[in-house]
Amino acid sequence: MCFPLKRVIPMYRYNDFDRHFVRERVAQYRDQVERRLSGALTEEEFKPLRLMNGVYLQLHAYMLRVAIPYGTLAAHQMRGLADIAERWDRGYGHFTTRQNIQFNWPKLVDTPDILAALADLDMHAIQTSGNTIRNVTTDHLAGAALDEIADPRPYAEWIRQWSTDHPEFQFLPRKFKIAISGGVTDRAVVRAHDIGLRLVPGMDGVAFDVYVGGGLGRTPVVGTRIFDQLPVSELLAHLEAIVSVYNLHGRRDNKYKARIKILLQAMGLNNFKAAINNYLERNCDAFNGLELAELARIQAGFEIQALPPREGGAYWQRIDADPAFREWVERNVTPHRQEDYASVTISLKAHGQAPGDASAAQMRTMADLAEDVGFSELRVSHQQNIVLPHVALADLPEVFERLRQHGLATANIGLISDLIACPGMDYCALATARSIPIGQAIATRYQPMEQLLGPLSIKISGCINACGHHHVGDIGILGLDKAGMENYQVTLGGRPGLDTALGEKMGPGFSEAELMSALDRLFDRYLTLRQTSSEAFAETVLRLGTEPFKAALYGVEHAA
Amino acid sequence: MAKMGAPVVISANCLATGAVLYLGPERRWRADFAGAHVYEDLSTANATASAVDDPSAVVGVELVAVKIRGGSTEPRHYRETIRAQGPGAYVLPTETGDTHVSV
Numbered sequence: 085m086c087f088p089l090k091r092v093i094p095m096y097r098y099n100d101f102d103r104h105f106v107r108e109r110v111a112q113y114r115d116q117v118e119r120r121l122s123g124a125l126t127e128e129e130f131k132p133l134r135l136m137n138g139v140y141l142q143l144h145a146y147m148l149r150v151a152i153p154y155g156t157l158a159a160h161q162m163r164g165l166a167d168i169a170e171r172w173d174r175g176y177g178h179f180t181t182r183q184n185i186q187f188n189w190p191k192l193v194d195t196p197d198i199l200a201a202l203a204d205l206d207m208h209a210i211q212t213s214g215n216t217i218r219n220v221t222t223d224h225l226a227g228a229a230l231d232e233i234a235d236p237r238p239y240a241e242w243i244r245q246w247s248t249d250h251p252e253f254q255f256l257p258r259k260f261k262i263a264i265s266g267g268v269t270d271r272a273v274v275r276a277h278d279i280g281l282r283l284v285p286g287m288d289g290v291a292f293d294v295y296v297g298g299g300l301g302r303t304p305v306v307g308t309r310i311f312d313q314l315p316v317s318e319l320l321a322h323l324e325a326i327v328s329v330y331n332l333h334g335r336r337d338n339k340y341k342a343r344i345k346i347l348l349q350a351m352g353l354n355n356f357k358a359a360i361n362n363y364l365e366r367n368c369d370a371f372n373g374l375e376l377a378e379l380a381r382i383q384a385g386f387e388i389q390a391l392p393p394r395e396g397g398a399y400w401q402r403i404d405a406d407p408a409f410r411e412w413v414e415r416n417v418t419p420h421r422q423e424d425y426a427s428v429t430i431s432l433k434a435h436g437q438a439p440g441d442a443s444a445a446q447m448r449t450m451a452d453l454a455e456d457v458g459f460s461e462l463r464v465s466h467q468q469n470i471v472l473p474h475v476a477l478a479d480l481p482e483v484f485e486r487l488r489q490h491g492l493a494t495a496n497i498g499l500i501s502d503l504i505a506c507p508g509m510d511y512c513a514l515a516t517a518r519s520i521p522i523g524q525a526i527a528t529r530y531q532p533m534e535q536l537l538g539p540l541s542i543k544i545s546g547c548i549n550a551c552g553h554h555h556v557g558d559i560g561i562l563g564l565d566k567a568g569m570e571n572y573q574v575t576l577g578g579r580p581g582l583d584t585a586l587g588e589k590m591g592p593g594f595s596e597a598e599l600m601s602a603l604d605r606l607f608d609r610y611l612t613l614r615q616t617s618s619e620a621f622a623e624t625v626l627r628l629g630t631e632p633f634k635a636a637l638y639g640v641e642h643a644a
Numbered sequence: 645m646a647k648m649g650a651p652v653v654i655s656a657n658c659l660a661t662g663a664v665l666y667l668g669p670e671r672r673w674r675a676d677f678a679g680a681h682v683y684e685d686l687s688t689a690n691a692t693a694s695a696v697d698d699p700s701a702v703v704g705v706e707l708v709a710v711k712i713r714g715g716s717t718e719p720r721h722y723r724e725t726i727r728a729q730g731p732g733a734y735v736l737p738t739e740t741g742d743t744h745v746s747v
Contacts, residue, residue, distance in 0.1 A: 120659070121659065121660065121700070122700070123699065123700035126699055127659075127699055127703055127704075141657060141662055141703060141704070142662075143664075143723075143726065143727050144662070144663070144664055144727065144730055144731065145657075145661070145662040145663060146661075146662035174736075176736070176737045190662075191660060191661040191662065192659065192660055192661065192662060193660045193661070436734075437737055438734070438735045438736075438737065441735070441737045442737060443737040446737070509722075509723060509726055510726065510731035510732065510735050511731060511735075518726070520731075520732075520734065520735055521732060521734055524734055565723075568720070568721055568722070569722070570722060
């Protein structure tokens with residue numbers, strides 16, 4: 085086996101200040117837990133403190149949500165997460181649509197030790213909960229994508245540093261989510277975020293198109309572009325202005341109307357922009373250039389070097405000889421900016437498994453692969469898969485074999501079984517229905533025909549909060565409680581890209597059994613109506629509208 | 645606490661571990677739903693829930709509506725059934741995941 089030379093991983097590295105800050109927070113939290121257990125703090129007093137450190141109380145147990153900044157992990161960090169899963173949890177973790185990881189079974193008494201272990205890995209759980217700016221998400225192919233305008237990760241890190249423990253933004257009216265995309269194709273769903281940033285060509289090389297007021301949840305709204313080609317030098321000042329206006333004017337009397345999207349609708353775009361400009365005028369000296377020096381420091385850490393050239397060798401022999409390998413490559417491997425390399429998406433959606441879950445052994449397998457053939461770097465995608473962004477074509481046969489040994493070589497990226505599902509009522513205290521068994525039932529039921537169905541996204545949320553992004557799925561499924569029974573509402577025609585569209589609600593919901601029959605009819609109708617075998621489900625729905633598919637869902641004959 | 649009709653059992657989560665607990669007949673917390681004491685009288689249940697709400701031991705003491713069918717007690721709502729039983733075994737990952745190839 086011939087592995088490429090090791091090299092410095094292009095990612096942010098903690099300095100002494102960062103390490104001190106995180107360890108200090110662990111010490112504070114340890115003291116808070118001790119005071120809670122001794123009775124010195126009431127639950128009412130303690131709850132916001134534990135939430136600030138990512139600790140929730142769910143249906144059956146506590147849950148710890150760990151931040152994975154913009155979804156980027158070093159191999160040793162993934163291995164450390166595996167160790168945590170085994171030592172303090174039940175041997176697995178759940179990768180989320182916010183590119184984080186959740187542990188579903190930690191004991192409160194162990195959480196200070198877990199946070200200390202995370203600190204040893206230069207990781208933490210700060211601002212993974214609460215009404216603060218959450219983990220900034222981005223393109224899982226950043227730094228590797230063929231269509232990249234600029235690597236979004238240095239800017240995501242810059243925003244992370246600005247927003248972490250920001251004294252003004254720890255008690256916003258509601259949680260606040262930012263996403264940033266650096267490719268021509270939006271792979272970060274930027275218009276479904278409170279602030280969405282898109283890198284575009286600009287005066288100084290790159291600039292930002294800024295979208296505000298997007299979000300899913302109870303009131304789904306597609307973000308509105310508020311600034312075009314905003315210079316990089318003005319980004320943080322504008323972010324600060326937007327969040328400050330929201331902090332001042334956002335509603336705090338009703339949590340269902342507290343997100344910035346509601347404020348934007350209430351104020352109107354012009355008034356909202358006027359408030360931002362007013363804030364900027366009054367605070368014109370808030371950013372004095374030091375932030376740009378910090379950006380330069382961060383960017384130096386992300387500088388992308390040319391990867392060592394590699395001959396394709398074994399790859400070309402195997403691709404011709406092995407249909408299983410060929411199918412995996414076609415589905416799970418993406419072209420890289422350097423032609424002798426590729427990005428590998430490791431599916432965490434083996435048929436019948438809980439979407440996004442990985443065992444400790446699987447995490448170690450992925451960490452080992454990253455270390456051996458992937459420059460020690462991994463990404464968590466918002467589709468709940470893991471990506472090795474830089475793998476030489478010559479190493480793909482080896483990667484495939486090693487993944488296959490650990491149940492990680494499912495060749496289904498972009499197919500119906502590559503579905504997103506939130507934890508749902510199997511874990512979540514907010515859920516109104518289960519998501520995981522619905523996802524599993526769909527994945528196994530349609531496994532025999534998923535190649536026939538072609539590209540198709542199903543996104544499942546177990547409650548109105550929409551952690552499963554159901555509004556932007558080709559098919560969205562929302563689990564609700566209808567008179568004490570689990571009931572699943574279907575939306576069709578959602579899209580996550582720059583032309584974001586919210587799925588259209590079809591009608592009354594279904595029981596689980598009814599849902600499967602309804603989907604059978606829906607797919608029969610699609611296969612009948614598509615013009616060619618290469619017309620994707622989304623394209624057929626776009627061409628014909630949702631009516632014929634709605635009729636199919638409800639078993640109504642349609643003449644089309 | 646939400647208003648509900650009897651019969652009920654009393655539930656909470658363990659402060660230290662987060663585990664789901666039910667109040668047994670001896671006013672001791674236990675992990676199994678089957679061992680929960682059933683209260684036919686709501687005011688007695690509420691008074692007991694207040695009495696056992698020790699914030700240094702448990703979190704979120706609440707009444708859970710149940711029904712008695714064929715001599716056995718079941719939660720009325722599926723949420724509480726899931727809470728009592730834990731997530732289905734289907735949530736646990738395996739390393740024998742498929743190596744699906746359809747060609």
